[in-house]
Amino acid sequence: MVPKKTLKLVKSLQLKKYRQQEKLFLVEGVKSITELLISSFRIRTLVGTSVFIDQHKSLISKRLPESAIYQAKESDISSVSSFKNNNAGVAVVEMPALRALPITLLGYALVLDNIRDPGNLGTIIRIADWYGISTVICSPETTDEFHPKVISASMGSFLRVSVYRANLTTYLQKVKLPVYGTLVSQGTSVHELNFAPQGLILLGNESEGISEPVKEYITDAVHIPQFGTAESLNVSIAAAVICDNMKRNTTKNVG
DSSP, rough: OHHHHHHHHHHHHHHHHHHHHTTEEEEEEEHHHHHHHHHSSSEEEEEEEEHHHHHTTHHHHSSSSSGEEEEOEEEEEEHSSSSSSSSSSEEEEOOOOOOOSSSSSSSSEEEEOOOOHHHHHHHHHHHHHHTTEEEEEOOOOOOOOOSHHHHHHTTGGGGGGGEOOOOOHHHHOOOOSSSEEEEEEEEETTTTOOOSSEEEEEBBBBTSSHHHHTTTOSSSSEEEEOSOOOOOOOHHHHHHHHHHHHHHHHHHHHH
């Protein structure tokens, strides 16, 4: 039986205040938890259904002592989970130690200015992972990378992509790399731009775009040409389009 204090802790970690206070966050669902189990992240507690625990018994026992594993009904897990229906489990995980912000980069990093939607941030982290980008740098206003919806939308990519926080104007002053800023209708078409071997891809707020103070540090403005009548592109879709063109361009140039 799961202790009430454990269920209370899991429930509390839905809120940023308690995640920051406890230095813990949640990982939920089959895919994310199974990837978590083979990662280097430190797992404090696992609450899972009997089916999930039985299916992954060998893997779980290698990572956690019996005292940290609790079997629970699906209804009990769903009641403290951000998932409406959670038939796998919830893991309580320690936040990684803060790391120094990288000034020197190999390849590319994504820089996010005031991205507020957790689903967008999680999807952008997943996109970064797909295109081999291991660094994402967020403004202080960007949503919390440990928000359950961010972790869920990343589909395990949060385990491989390092997310940093920085005042973007201060950071961009120090970095001697091209900054490709995505603007709605200004700059060079992404289909025509010749990307450098290293650089930063700067993405702005879902509705307002890149803020004016940050915009000053763009060295290469880039836009995605519009061929239809949609009002705008979702920021995570824009990230995928830019990353795809960057990767094809830089790979071709290397070859």
